[in-house]
Amino acid sequence: MRVMVIGSGGREHALAWKIAQSPLVSALFVAPGNGGSALVATNLAVDITDHAAVIAAAKDNQIDFVVVGPDAQVVAGLGDDVRAAGITCFCPSKAAGQLEGSKSFTKALCDEFDIPTAAYGRFEDEASALAYLYTQGAPIVVKADGLAAGKGVTVAMSVEEAEEAIIDCFSGAFGASGAAVVIEEFMEGEEVSLFVLSDGTAILPLTTAQDHKRAFDGDTGPNTGGMGAYSPAPVMDKVLYDQTMDEIILPTIRGMAQRGTPYAGVLYAGLMLTEDGPKLVEYNARFGDPECQVMMMRMDSDIVPLLHAVATGTLEGHDVVWKDDYALTVIMASNGYPGDYGKGSEIRGVEGLDNATLTVFHAGTKRDGDRLLANGGRVLNITALGASVREAQERAYHGVDAIVWPEGFARRDIGWREIARET
Numbered sequence: 388m389r390v391m392v393i394g395s396g397g398r399e400h401a402l403a404w405k406i407a408q409s410p411l412v413s414a415l416f417v418a419p420g421n422g423g424s425a426l427v428a429t430n431l432a433v434d435i436t437d438h439a440a441v442i443a444a445a446k447d448n449q450i451d452f453v454v455v456g457p458d459a460q461v462v463a464g465l466g467d468d469v470r471a472a473g474i475t476c477f478c479p480s481k482a483a484g485q486l487e488g489s490k491s492f493t494k495a496l497c498d499e500f501d502i503p504t505a506a507y508g509r510f511e512d513e514a515s516a517l518a519y520l521y522t523q524g525a526p527i528v529v530k531a532d533g534l535a536a537g538k539g540v541t542v543a544m545s546v547e548e549a550e551e552a553i554i555d556c557f558s559g560a561f562g563a564s565g566a567a568v569v570i571e572e573f574m575e576g577e578e579v580s581l582f583v584l585s586d587g588t589a590i591l592p593l594t595t596a597q598d599h600k601r602a603f604d605g606d607t608g609p610n611t612g613g614m615g616a617y618s619p620a621p622v623m624d625k626v627l628y629d630q631t632m633d634e635i636i637l638p639t640i641r642g643m644a645q646r647g648t649p650y651a652g653v654l655y656a657g658l659m660l661t662e663d664g665p666k667l668v669e670y671n672a673r674f675g676d677p678e679c680q681v682m683m684m685r686m687d688s689d690i691v692p693l694l695h696a697v698a699t700g701t702l703e704g705h706d707v708v709w710k711d712d713y714a715l716t717v718i719m720a721s722n723g724y725p726g727d728y729g730k731g732s733e734i735r736g737v738e739g740l741d742n743a744t745l746t747v748f749h750a751g752t753k754r755d756g757d758r759l760l761a762n763g764g765r766v767l768n769i770t771a772l773g774a775s776v777r778e779a780q781e782r783a784y785h786g787v788d789a790i791v792w793p794e795g796f797a798r799r800d801i802g803w804r805e806i807a808r809e810t
Contacts, residue, residue: 388691389449391416392428393435393465394456397718397750397768398676400424402456402690404748405683409691416448422759423749435460438468445474453477454694458534461652461672462488477694479652479672483643486650487672490532490569497667500642502635504667505571505659513557516568520549523570531556532567540610542573576661577804578668579620580678581631583656584693585640586702587649591693592632594685594709595620596678597804602725604800611725612765615801617715617776618681622660622805631658631665639670651697680748680768681714712744715779715802716770717787719795721751724764732794734759737767744772745786766795776805 388411392403400423407415407427418441420430433444435457445453453469455461455478462485466478485492491509496502509532510516520527529552531539539561543549549570555561556568582593596618602608623631635656643650655671655678674682683690687708696702721728737759740747748770751763769786773779780802787797 388412388451389414389416390452390454390691391418391431391445391448391450392424392454392456393418393441393460395419395421395424396457396676396763397748397765398674398679399456400427400748400750401680401683401768401770402454402674403428404746405686405690406454409689411689411691414448416450418444421749421762422752422754423747425754435465436463438463438465441465442469442472442474445469445472450474452691452695452698456673458487458671458673462534475695475698477652477698479650480648482648483650483652484672485648486639486643486654486670488534490530490669491567493667493670494569496639496642500638502638502667503664505574507569507571509567509569511567513553516553516557516570517550519570520546520553523572525549526573528571528573529553529556530569530571531561532569533561533563542610574659574661574666574668576659577622579623579658579660580675581623581628581636581656581658582674582678582682583636583654584697584702585650585652585654586697586700587640587644587651588700589702590636590640591702591705591707593653593707594618594682595623595628596675596681597622598675598678599798599801602720602798604798609725611720613675613677614718614720614798615716616675616677616681617713617779617802617805618678618685619713620805621808627660627665631656635665635667651700653697676750677716677718677768680716680770684714684716684746684770684772685710685712710772712772712774713776713779714770714772715776715783716748716768717783717797717801718750718765719767719769719787719790719792719797720765721761721763722794722796728764729794730760730762732761732792734761734767734795735791736789740769740786740789744782746770747786761792761794775809776802777809780806
C-alpha cells in the first residue's frame with residue numbers, strides 16, 4: 388500500500404513514524420512534511436490548502452490511501468474531495484468535521500441528544516456578548532466559534548479579562564473564526580482527553596491522555612496548542628470511562644448518524660471531570676497534537692489496518708493493543724510562542740537521541756543541508772516511555788537537556804498532576 392499523510396506538524400511526523408512501521412506499507416509520503424518526517428518518508432512540497440494539488444500529487448505518486456492530519460484540512464472538506472477523486476481517505480467529512488469547526492454546532496448537538504456540557508450562549512456581535520457576560524460574571528470561558536489553532540479560548544478569571552477576550556474576537560484577532568463567540572460557564576475539575584475511532588457505526592475506543600495548554604510552568608501564561616502531554620491518564624478510571632462512553636461518545640456517534648452526517652474518523656473528546664461527572668469541553672475531529680505523539684509511542688498494534696478500516700466502513704471486529712508503559716512528551720517551542728517568534732535558528736543535539744524509550748518528533752523544523760532549523764512556534768516533541776509517568780518524564784527531560792537551542796524553551800513540569808498522585 389502506498390500511503391500519503393497530509394500535514395507538517397508533530398502529529399503528522401508521529402503518524403508517519405508509526406505508519407512506516409507497518410508491513411502493509413510499500414511507500415510513504417508526507418505533504419508537505421517537516422525536517423523529521425523526511426527521515427521516515429518522502430516529503431512532497433504540496434500546498435495542502437489546494438485540494439486539486441493534493442489530489443494531483445496523490446495520483447502522480449500512485450497513492451492508495453491518504454491520511455489527513457490537521458484540523459483545518461478536515462474542516463475544509465479535503466477528505467470529501469480526495470474520496471470524490473476515487474482515493475481511499477482517513478478523514479471525517481466536511482459535515483461531520485463541524486464537531487470541531489463550529490463550537491456552536493457541537494453545543495447544539497449536545498442540547499439535542501442530552502450530552503452533558505457547560506451551559507453557554509452564542510453571540511454574533513460584541514454588544515450582545517458583553518451583555519451576557521455582565522449577567523453571568525466571572526470566572527467564565529470565552530471561545531472563538533471557529534478554528535483558532537488552539538489559541539481562541541480564554542479562561543477568564545475576571546470580567547475584565549473576559550471583556551478583553553470578547554473584544555479581541557470581534558476586532559478580528561482570530562479572523563473569520565472569531566466572527567461568532569461562544570461564552571460558557573466555568574467548569575471546576577480536571578481536564579482529560581478520550582480518543583475513539585469510528586467508521587460512522589462501529590466504535591473502537593483508543594486511550595486517554597492529559598494535555599498541558601498553558602505556556603509556562605504551573606499552568607500559567609497564555610493558552611497554546613499544547614506544551615506537552617502524557618498517556619494514559621489514570622485519573623480517568625473505569626467508572627468515569629464507562630460514564631463518558633455511555634453519556635457522551637455513544638450519543639454523539641448515534642446522533643451524528645441520525646442527523647445524516649455520520650462521523651468516520653478519530654474523535655477526540657476534551658472532557659472536564661466535575662463533581663457531577665464528566666462533561667464535554669469540546670470535540671476535535673482529528674488526532675490531538677501533542678496527544679498523538681504519546682499515543683503513537685504507546686500503540687503496539689499496526690495502525691494502518693485500523694485507519695483503513697475506519698475509511699472503508701469495516702471497523703467492526705478490530706481491536707488495538709497498547710504497551711504497558713506510560714508515554715510523555717515535552718514540547719520545545721520558539722521563544723515568544725504563542726505570540727510572535729523568530730524562525731531560522733539552528734538546533735543542535737537532536738541526531739542520535741532516539742532509542743527504544745525516546746523519540747524526538749519534529750513539528751516546526753526544516754533542514755538546510757546538514758543543519759536543522761526552527762521553522763515554527765512549536766518545534767520539537769521529545770517523547771519518552773516509562774513504567775510510570777515520573778520515569779517517562781525523567782527520560783523526556785534528559786532528551787530536552789541534550790538539545791542545544793538557546794532560542795527555544797520548554798515547560799519543566801509536564802505530567803505534574805499525575806506525578807503528585809504517584810508520590
